[in-house]
Amino acid sequence: MFKNIQKYLLIHQPLLWNLKIVPISIVLVLFHILFFIIGYYNGTLNFLETERNYSSDNESITIFFGILSAIIILILWLVYYFKNNAFKSFYPKKNNSLFKEWLLILVICLLLSTFSASFISGKNIKIRSYFTESELKKRCEIISQASIFYEGSFQEPKEVEIKVNDTLKSVPLDYFVFQGKKYELNSLLNKNVESFSIFNSKEDSIRKVTVKTWLVNNEKNKVKSLFSDYLKIAKEHQLIANVDEEKWLALVYHYPNFVSEYKVATYEKDDYSNYNYSNNNEVAVAAIPENEEKFDTINRYIKYVGEERIVYNKYFVPASALNYNYSIISESYSNPLVNYEMLLVMFYFALGLSIALFSFRVTSGKSWLIALVSVGVFNIVLGITSAVASSEYVYLIGVASMITFVFIYFLFVIYRKKGKAISAILLNVLLWSYGAFFPILYFLAMIICKSLSNYYNYNGGVTINTEDANYKMYRLLEDNIEYMLYVNLAIIFIMMFFFSYKIKQWKGVAEN
Amino acid sequence: MNEFEKQYQELQGFLKFEDFSILTKRIIDLALDTEEIPHYKKTLDFLTWLDQNENNTEAKKEKYQTILSELYATLSKKPTASKQILVSTQNLEKSYGTSSFGLGPITLELQQGEILGLVGENGNGKTTLLRCLCGELYATNGTINYHFEGTNQYDLRTKLVYIPQRTDTWYGSMFENLQFTAASYGYKPEENELIVELTIARLGLRKFRNHSWKSLSSGYKMRFELARMLLRKPQILLIDEPLANLDILAQQTVLEDFKAIAKSPFRPIGIVLSSQQLYEVEKTSDQVIFLKHGKQKNLHEKAAAENEIVPENNLVIEFESDWAQSELGAIFEKKNMLSLQFNGGTYIVTFPESMSVYDFMQLAIEQKIPLQYFRNISKSTRRFFVS
Numbered sequence: 001m002f003k004n005i006q007k008y009l010l011i012h013q014p015l016l017w018n019l020k021i022v023p024i025s026i027v028l029v030l031f032h033i034l035f036f037i038i039g040y041y042n043g044t045l046n047f048l049e050t051e052r053n054y055s056s057d058n059e060s061i062t063i064f065f066g067i068l069s070a071i072i073i074l075i076l077w078l079v080y081y082f083k084n085n086a087f088k089s090f091y092p093k094k095n096n097s098l099f100k101e102w103l104l105i106l107v108i109c110l111l112l113s114t115f116s117a118s119f120i121s122g123k124n125i126k127i128r129s130y131f132t133e134s135e136l137k138k139r140c141e142i143i144s145q146a147s148i149f150y151e152g153s154f155q156e157p158k159e160v161e162i163k164v165n166d167t168l169k170s171v172p173l174d175y176f177v178f179q180g181k182k183y184e185l186n187s188l189l190n191k192n193v194e195s196f197s198i199f200n201s202k203e204d205s206i207r208k209v210t211v212k213t214w215l216v217n218n219e220k221n222k223v224k225s226l227f228s229d230y231l232k233i234a235k236e237h238q239l240i241a242n243v244d245e246e247k248w249l250a251l252v253y254h255y256p257n258f259v260s261e262y263k264v265a266t267y268e269k270d271d272y273s274n275y276n277y278s279n280n281n282e283v284a285v286a287a288i289p290e291n292e293e294k295f296d297t298i299n300r301y302i303k304y305v306g307e308e309r310i311v312y313n314k315y316f317v318p319a320s321a322l323n324y325n326y327s328i329i330s331e332s333y334s335n336p337l338v339n340y341e342m343l344l345v346m347f348y349f350a351l352g353l354s355i356a357l358f359s360f361r362v363t364s365g366k367s368w369l370i371a372l373v374s375v376g377v378f379n380i381v382l383g384i385t386s387a388v389a390s391s392e393y394v395y396l397i398g399v400a401s402m403i404t405f406v407f408i409y410f411l412f413v414i415y416r417k418k419g420k421a422i423s424a425i426l427l428n429v430l431l432w433s434y435g436a437f438f439p440i441l442y443f444l445a446m447i448i449c450k451s452l453s454n455y456y457n458y459n460g461g462v463t464i465n466t467e468d469a470n471y472k473m474y475r476l477l478e479d480n481i482e483y484m485l486y487v488n489l490a491i492i493f494i495m496m497f498f499f500s501y502k503i504k505q506w507k508g509v510a511e512n
Numbered sequence: 513m514n515e516f517e518k519q520y521q522e523l524q525g526f527l528k529f530e531d532f533s534i535l536t537k538r539i540i541d542l543a544l545d546t547e548e549i550p551h552y553k554k555t556l557d558f559l560t561w562l563d564q565n566e567n568n569t570e571a572k573k574e575k576y577q578t579i580l581s582e583l584y585a586t587l588s589k590k591p592t593a594s595k596q597i598l599v600s601t602q603n604l605e606k607s608y609g610t611s612s613f614g615l616g617p618i619t620l621e622l623q624q625g626e627i628l629g630l631v632g633e634n635g636n637g638k639t640t641l642l643r644c645l646c647g648e649l650y651a652t653n654g655t656i657n658y659h660f661e662g663t664n665q666y667d668l669r670t671k672l673v674y675i676p677q678r679t680d681t682w683y684g685s686m687f688e689n690l691q692f693t694a695a696s697y698g699y700k701p702e703e704n705e706l707i708v709e710l711t712i713a714r715l716g717l718r719k720f721r722n723h724s725w726k727s728l729s730s731g732y733k734m735r736f737e738l739a740r741m742l743l744r745k746p747q748i749l750l751i752d753e754p755l756a757n758l759d760i761l762a763q764q765t766v767l768e769d770f771k772a773i774a775k776s777p778f779r780p781i782g783i784v785l786s787s788q789q790l791y792e793v794e795k796t797s798d799q800v801i802f803l804k805h806g807k808q809k810n811l812h813e814k815a816a817a818e819n820e821i822v823p824e825n826n827l828v829i830e831f832e833s834d835w836a837q838s839e840l841g842a843i844f845e846k847k848n849m850l851s852l853q854f855n856g857g858t859y860i861v862t863f864p865e866s867m868s869v870y871d872f873m874q875l876a877i878e879q880k881i882p883l884q885y886f887r888n889i890s891k892s893t894r895r896f897f898v899s
Contacts, residue, residue: 011704014695083683091696508665
């Protein structure tokens with residue numbers, strides 16, 4: 001089939017034949033599907049896993065193999081692509097033909113550079129497939145509400161300033177106030193709640209207040225119902241709790257102060273490999289007999305096996321596992337790894353690669369290599385100069401000037417008709433660097449505005465005037481870097497259209 | 513009788529004397545001249561039939577006659593091309609910075625259907641002149657005028673096909689490479705394969721279509737380059753030392769091919785070729801420019817007078833003999849010999865205008881001068897090499 005398609009393209013669309021666009025696209029799409037499937041498979045959650053015992057995932061290995069396969073495919077494709085070069089042989093070309101060729105190279109480079117995106121998308125889609133967003137929110141709401149009732153951190157006490165020996169000293173209060181009433185710091189009303197990224201901070205606050213209001217109002221049934229829902233979720237994931245809603249309620253629900261020495265842990269047991277585990281919060285049931293290998297506390301059994309110390313929780317719900325897995329699902333909605341920023345980075349990478357290949361194609365391997373060395377040397381010299389000058393302007397102005405010079409020289413070579421001279425080398429440099437011209441101007445404008453707005457004197461006591469036009473401009477530029485990069489993409493495309501037209505003219509110029 | 517009619521009569525002569533090899537090539541040329549797919553197909557069918565009926569002379573003659581008649585019927589209605597000037601140079605000069613070598617001034621004019629031979633020793637500017645004419649080098653002084661359309665320098669250079677002495681390696685199948693060239697030069701998809709088939713058949717490359725570049729001899733590599741060149745529809749073909757790697761038979765074949773291609777009545781092109789093979793080039797070329805230290809010396813009359821070394825109408829004979837220079841000199845002096853040079857195994861003797869080649873032959877017979885060979889080089893650039 002490939003052969004017939006290639007045969008057809010050879011006589012109908014020689015450029016597409018030369019680019020081997022059909023075979024390479026099919027291979028790349030198959031690889032994307034493969035990486036998507038691997039990602040999808042990789043996205044399967046093991047609900048028994050927690051922060052403590054998660055098995056190392058093979059994401060980085062897969063991404064490494066993705067990069068490796070992309071490099072191998074790129075090399076193989078280039079071997080075939082470089083077999084023919086109509087432009088180098090002065091075969092007839094339309095004015096937009098080179099631009100078209102570059103666009104096609106870009107498409108191939110994009111497909112080559114985004115294996116990891118397919119992998120991550122596959123993974124994300126699988127993770128999202130567990131629950132719809134509304135179902136997830138409902139479940140996270142229950143898990144978060146229930147988190148007040150199992151072992152976890154308390155809010156920090158407020159501090160007051162008191163005068164001790166004529167000096168003011170901050171002293172933490174040993175109570176806190178909720179709805180006008182004082183509570184002990186270890187009251188459930190002072191508990192932090194588990195938060196999920198799918199919620200915003202406002203939703204978190206409302207939830208916290210809702211549950212605590214149940215407690216203040218002694219709405220025991222609501223809490224019991226919450227426990228019941230929570231344990232139902234745990235059961236659904238085959239997770240074990242050794243308390244039911246009644247027991248749980250009995251252990252922690254102590255109206256009106258909600259202080260209990262019993263704690264419902266978030267996991268069944270934990271292993272420690274040394275004796276330095278802190279027992280500060282443990283209250284022993286009986287005196288610890290010397291040389292005894294196990295002892296009992298209100299909330300835990302602690303057992304020593306050789307160097308190992310195993311802590312069994314007397315009462316637990318599978319909160320660690322639920323929190324861990326629901327956080328992952330929550331992240332898949334709120335903060336997917338394949339996002340616009342990531343795609344923008346990948347697009348710029350593919351753009352750079354396509355331009356590097358295109359410049360090699362329209363000039364020669366020799367001039368491409370000389371350009372590479374020249375750019376390296378130029379950057380080292382400029383880097384040293386800016387380090388010596390201790391100015392961030394030197395490097396940016398140096399690169400911008402170089403791009404301007406190379407651009408003018410390139411046009412000059414075309415119009416003077418005296419031979420190409422070193423323009424093949426400089427054409428490579430120009431193509432590689434022109435995409436940086438607008439961002440450089442942008443950053444120059446940004447640091448100039450920053451400098452004019454007294455930003456650098458801020459620490460020296462000069463106050464920033466936030467109404468200052470320069471400061472406003474600086475903030476505007478800083479906040480819109482991403483948009484600048486999108487605009488720059490448009491500039492790169494427009495300029496490439498212009499260059500591809502000019503490169504054809506340049507090719508016609510004699511060699512000497 | 514127009515050019516086509518003349519060529520057709522010539523082809524009838526080939527048929528009469530059963531010179532099938534050259535006839536086949538010329539039939540392919542005619543088929544390509546028609547620019548019609550049915551003729552391409554018929555000719556290819558005919559070639560396939562020929563492969564299977566190598567020894568059936570009578571049937572072959574009949575088939576040849578049939579296809580010739582069909583081609584004649586089509587082409588006799590087609591207008592022949594009028595010869596246009598393709599390129600002219602006026603005092604073209606090229607120097608290389610600090611190098612002492614300088615080419616020119618060169619003044620020349622090339623028309624469609626003409627072959628211009630460049631001869632001269634190594635390092636005398638042949639390649640430089642070819643590179644100037646193909647747009648690869650700019651002239652330091654003087655002008656080059658192309659008399660055909662080219663919207664820009666790139667487009668112009670697509671019509672000036674230059675084949676350097678050392679050609680680039682082809683990668684992949686030879687046939688696909690040629691199809692790629694044909695497609696790039698705008699041949700329609702339905703005619704692409706037919707034209708490539710005919711072109712490789714024209715250059716005797718059918719057996720090598722699937723060979724790799726590395727497995728080809730240099731002679732066949734040159735033929736593939738020529739096949740590609742034919743597909744590029746050049747206005748001017750510029751070839752550097754095309755005969756350098758060819759055996760004597762292949763040299764004659766390639767030169768004959770050049771002649772046929774250049775002088776197509778319907779699609780004539782101009783050819784400029786450089787070579788060391790003086791006699792072969794002189795036989796084929798319409799103009800010969802001899803370059804010595806970059807300076808132009810013309811063999812024929814077309815060039816400007818100031819560059820011309822006007823043949824002095826002396827009789828110049830190159831010959832090889834076992835006799836010593838003194839023995840020969842004694843005999844030739846009686847016939848008012850102007851000079852006698854011994855030049856690496858051969859003698860060059862110059863007589864005044866009054867002496868003819870017949871007088872020289874008569875003298876050799878009378879004096880029983882042992883001659884291995886002799887050649888009248890009075891009108892050959894060979895004189896420039898020895899002078």
